[in-house]
Amino acid sequence: MTAKSAPVDPVPAREECRTPDVYFTGSRINWFRKPEDMGTSLEEAGAQTALAELQASPDDDYLTVTLLAAGLAEILHRRSRAQQGETIEEGLLPPAWRVGFSRLWWRCAEQSGPLDWDDLRLLRWCAEPFSTWPVILDLSPTDLQQTLLVDEQLSEFAEQGARLAHVDVEAEWVERQVYEALRSTAAANGTTKKEVEEAYAYLRRYLIDHTVITDRTVLSLEHNFRAKDSSGRTMVRGLIDVAYRSRPVSGPQRFLLCPGCHNVVNDLAPSCHTPGCLGGDPLVSVLEPLAVVYEQHRATRLYFHDPGLVEARIIDALRDDERLAGKVRVTAYPEVDVLDVLVEFLSPGPNPVVLESWGVDAKDQVSAHLLGRGFIWPQRLPCTGRFLALPMHRARQPQYVTDLRSELDGRVSGVVVIDEQRLLKRIRERAEELHP
Ligand SMILES: [Zn+2]
Known part of the structure; x- marks a missing residue:
C-alpha cells in the first residue's frame, strides 16, 4: 500500500472531533461549508479526510468516492496549472486521493479482491462506472453507473463529491468569486435592505437567464447598477468579469442556444448536456456587440x-x-x-x-x-x-x-x-x- 495518512490529532472513539468543519457523529462524517471557512486549504482538507479515515466506518463507500473525487479535482487543477507553465511544487499526490486510495485498498482486501493495483490503475478505473471496478462498492444502483472522469474532466458526480469535500479547485474559486461579486454589487447598489435584496435577486436571476451577452448589454447593466469600486469601475462590471469570459469580436455574432436551458450549443453536436434539459431545435440568436462578447464561465454554468x-x-x-x-x-x-x-x-x-x-x-x-x-x-x-x-x-x-x-x-x-x-x-x- 503506497498511501500514507497525513498527521492528525487522534480522537477517542465515539467522541466529537473538535476540528472545525468536521462533524463526527457515530460512524458518519459530514462536511459542510460555512462562509467564513470557504478558504480551507487542501492540506487542511487532507488532514480532515485523514481524520475521517481513522474515525469513519470503513464501509462508508460514499466517503471513499468523495475523497477520490476531491483528489482528482486537485490532480486536474495541478495539471492545468502545469500546462499554463506554472512550476508545481507539490510532489506527492493530494492527501484526499491518498486517503481514498487507502480506503479502497482495504475494501478490496476485505472482499479478497486484487491488491496489486497502483495509482495509475486507479486513475484508469476513475473513467469507468463504479459497477465495473474490481471491488463491490455500497453505492445506490444509479450512482454505481456513474464515473468520476469523463473525457479526462471531472464528471458531474465527481464535481458534486469534490464540492462536498470543499476542495479548492478552479471551479470553486470562480463560484466563490461570483458569490462575492453578487453580494458586493447588490450591497453597493441599494440604500435600504429591501433595495439590496432586490438588486441581489435581479443579478442572481440574470445569471440564470443570460448565458451569452455583449458589451452593449453590460453597458445597460452599468446604467442600472451604477455603484463603483475604488478604482472607478462599476461593481456590476466586476461581477460580469468574474462570471463570464470575454472575447473580442467584430461584427454581428451568431449563437445557437438550446431552447430548453439557453446554453450555447454548436452546430455539430446540438446537445446541451444540461441535466434534465429536453433540448430541441436550437434557437438562433444574433448578437450585435460593439467589440466584445461574454460567454458564461464553466463554473457559472455549473x-x-x-x-x-x-x-x-x-x-x-x-x-x-x-x-x-x-x-x-x-x-x-x-x-x-x-x-x-x-x-x-x-x-x-x-x-x-x-x-x-x-x-x-x-x-x-x-x-x-x-x-x-x-x-x-x-x-x-x-x-x-x-x-x-x-x-x-x-x-x-x-x-x-x-x-x-x-x-x-x-x-x-x-x-x-x-x-x-x-x-x-x-x-x-x-x-x-x-x-x-
Ligand atoms: Zn438544454
Missing part, C-alpha cells in the same frame, strides 16, 4: 445557471399564476440568498398580513446520497413549511427520493422532500384553504 433553472421555473410558475394573485407573495433569494424562494400566504382583505411562510431550497444534483450529506437547512429565516424541491428529472429517477430521505434522516429534521410539480400543487391548495 453552479448558478444549470441548477438555477429549477428555482427559476418554480418562481415563474408562482408569479405567473393569476389564481395566486393577492394570495401569495413570492420572494426570490430572500435576505440575499438565505433560501431560493420564500412563499408568504396572505390573509384576505385590504390590509393583508402574512399567515404562513414557506421556504423552498431547490436542488438539482446528480447523487441523492451526496446531496443528502451536504444539505443543511438555513435557520435564519423562520418558516412553517420547509421544502427541499427537486426537479422532475431527479425526482423521477428510481430510488432518488428514498435515498435522499435516508441520508437526511436523523440529520436534518422537518424538511419535506418534494418534486417541483407537487410543490406548486401544494402551494396552490394551501393558498385556496387560507384565502378562498
Whole structure:
C-alpha cells in the first residue's frame, strides 16, 4: 500500500472531533461549508479526510468516492496549472486521493479482491462506472453507473463529491468569486435592505437567464447598477468579469442556444448536456456587440445557471399564476440568498398580513446520497413549511427520493422532500384553504 495518512490529532472513539468543519457523529462524517471557512486549504482538507479515515466506518463507500473525487479535482487543477507553465511544487499526490486510495485498498482486501493495483490503475478505473471496478462498492444502483472522469474532466458526480469535500479547485474559486461579486454589487447598489435584496435577486436571476451577452448589454447593466469600486469601475462590471469570459469580436455574432436551458450549443453536436434539459431545435440568436462578447464561465454554468433553472421555473410558475394573485407573495433569494424562494400566504382583505411562510431550497444534483450529506437547512429565516424541491428529472429517477430521505434522516429534521410539480400543487391548495 503506497498511501500514507497525513498527521492528525487522534480522537477517542465515539467522541466529537473538535476540528472545525468536521462533524463526527457515530460512524458518519459530514462536511459542510460555512462562509467564513470557504478558504480551507487542501492540506487542511487532507488532514480532515485523514481524520475521517481513522474515525469513519470503513464501509462508508460514499466517503471513499468523495475523497477520490476531491483528489482528482486537485490532480486536474495541478495539471492545468502545469500546462499554463506554472512550476508545481507539490510532489506527492493530494492527501484526499491518498486517503481514498487507502480506503479502497482495504475494501478490496476485505472482499479478497486484487491488491496489486497502483495509482495509475486507479486513475484508469476513475473513467469507468463504479459497477465495473474490481471491488463491490455500497453505492445506490444509479450512482454505481456513474464515473468520476469523463473525457479526462471531472464528471458531474465527481464535481458534486469534490464540492462536498470543499476542495479548492478552479471551479470553486470562480463560484466563490461570483458569490462575492453578487453580494458586493447588490450591497453597493441599494440604500435600504429591501433595495439590496432586490438588486441581489435581479443579478442572481440574470445569471440564470443570460448565458451569452455583449458589451452593449453590460453597458445597460452599468446604467442600472451604477455603484463603483475604488478604482472607478462599476461593481456590476466586476461581477460580469468574474462570471463570464470575454472575447473580442467584430461584427454581428451568431449563437445557437438550446431552447430548453439557453446554453450555447454548436452546430455539430446540438446537445446541451444540461441535466434534465429536453433540448430541441436550437434557437438562433444574433448578437450585435460593439467589440466584445461574454460567454458564461464553466463554473457559472455549473453552479448558478444549470441548477438555477429549477428555482427559476418554480418562481415563474408562482408569479405567473393569476389564481395566486393577492394570495401569495413570492420572494426570490430572500435576505440575499438565505433560501431560493420564500412563499408568504396572505390573509384576505385590504390590509393583508402574512399567515404562513414557506421556504423552498431547490436542488438539482446528480447523487441523492451526496446531496443528502451536504444539505443543511438555513435557520435564519423562520418558516412553517420547509421544502427541499427537486426537479422532475431527479425526482423521477428510481430510488432518488428514498435515498435522499435516508441520508437526511436523523440529520436534518422537518424538511419535506418534494418534486417541483407537487410543490406548486401544494402551494396552490394551501393558498385556496387560507384565502378562498
Ligand atoms: Zn438544454
